[in-house]
Amino acid sequence: MTGQSPESPGRVTLTTIASEAGVSVSTVSKVLNGRSDVSTDTKERVEAVMDHLGYQRRPARRRGAVIDLVLNELDSLWSVEIIRGVDEVLHAAGASMVLSAVHGRSSDTREWIDQLAARRSNGAILVVSELTPQQRRRLTALDVPFVLLDPVGSVEALVPTVGATxxxxxxxxxxxxxxxxxxxxxxxxxxxxxxxxxxxxxxxxxxxxxxxxxxxxxxxxxxxxxxxxxxxxxxxxxxxxxxxxxxxxxxxxxxxxxxxxxxxxxxxxxxxxxxxxxxxxxxxxxxxxxxxxxxxxxxxxPLLDMASVAANALLRIIDGEPVDQFRLELATQLVVRGSTAPPRKSTTRPS
The missing domain is CATH 3.40.50.2300 (Response regulator)
Structure with a gap:
């Protein structure tokens, strides 16, 4: 943010920490959540940078928070990975998760927003969803911060999103x-x-x-x-x-x-x-x-990391911290296994 010193407590962003430590934003997120899949050296380097920059974790507002996780469906293996990643972060932060499935139907979306208003949720993560201007105005009127994970359609400039390359x-x-x-x-x-x-x-x-x-x-x-x-x-x-x-x-x-x-x-x-x-x-x-x-x-x-980054971003917004980067894309990686090989010299059609 312009005019803000990196050393100002509570103002340091995860992007700043990642840059200083020479790691990715998702790695910083893992360290914050105590994930075991981070080497000891990396963990110590990230924590040293956080100490140097004066980064302060502020769990008071997030503890006890209720977060809505909204997916198109709940029964796919893809959705299970997202749920796992979000749950891990919220559990560590002392927050609760409410799952909703909208199945791409506008009537289900309206019903979900009505339910969110009734239970006074503190925030929402929308997964593979299209946020219409009307829905955004409703969430804003309810004072409910939100993050889009792998959004469907075009997204307004100041809406936080997390995706992949x-x-x-x-x-x-x-x-x-x-x-x-x-x-x-x-x-x-x-x-x-x-x-x-x-x-x-x-x-x-x-x-x-x-x-x-x-x-x-x-x-x-x-x-x-x-x-x-x-x-x-x-x-x-x-x-x-x-x-x-x-x-x-x-x-x-x-x-x-x-x-x-x-x-x-x-x-x-x-x-x-x-x-x-x-x-x-x-x-x-x-x-x-x-x-x-x-x-x-x-x-x-990196579905687990995408979910973790989205959940952490939402918790930081709930804590009143500034959004340092509205659009985050985590890197993809080709994994070569046994289902690919050079083509045969002849392409005889199977009988």
């Missing part, structure tokens, strides 16, 4: 397949209206275009982030290729691990070997990605 993640996934020698690559995209889905699709197409590899429109269908959509969209694509006599792709980049798992089922039902006949890359790195056979190559989205 979706475009870069898609680029790394596509480059991996191209470097293996694949030239016929399909993409199972997510919902058209969701920002992270569009970023992944754009990253895929930009990388294919840079490599001068064509992508027929039918080879990049949009669906939902679930296994049923992965099954449906890939089956539709393979059926159309069978009807036309065209050779199938040798590789597939799915916009989510669940879509990739749906694709696994279709390919096995049709006699395709993975990765022999088709390599597959997912996105998210859910725990189930390591349990498939072969294990799924995927782009790790």
């Amino acid at each position: 979706n475009w870069a993640g898609a680029v790394s996934a596509t480059e991996h397949l191209i470097e293996l020698g694949h030239t016929r690559i399909a993409h199972l995209a997510g919902p058209r209206q969701v920002l992270c889905s569009r970023a992944r699709a754009d990253g895929f197409r930009a990388t294919m275009e840079a490599a001068e590899l064509p992508v027929p429109e039918a080879w990049a269908p949009h669906g939902e982030f679930n296994d049923a959509s992965g099954r449906t969209e890939l089956a539709r694509l393979l059926d159309s290729l069978d009807a036309s006599g065209e050779e199938p792709p040798t590789a597939l980049f799915a916009a989510s691990d669940l879509q990739a798992l749906g694709a696994f089922e279709v390919l096995r039902d049709r006699g395709y070997a993975i990765p022999g006949d088709m390599s597959i890359v997912g996105f998210d790195d859910l725990p189930v990605a390591r349990w498939t056979h072969p294990a799924l190559t995927t782009v790790r989205q």
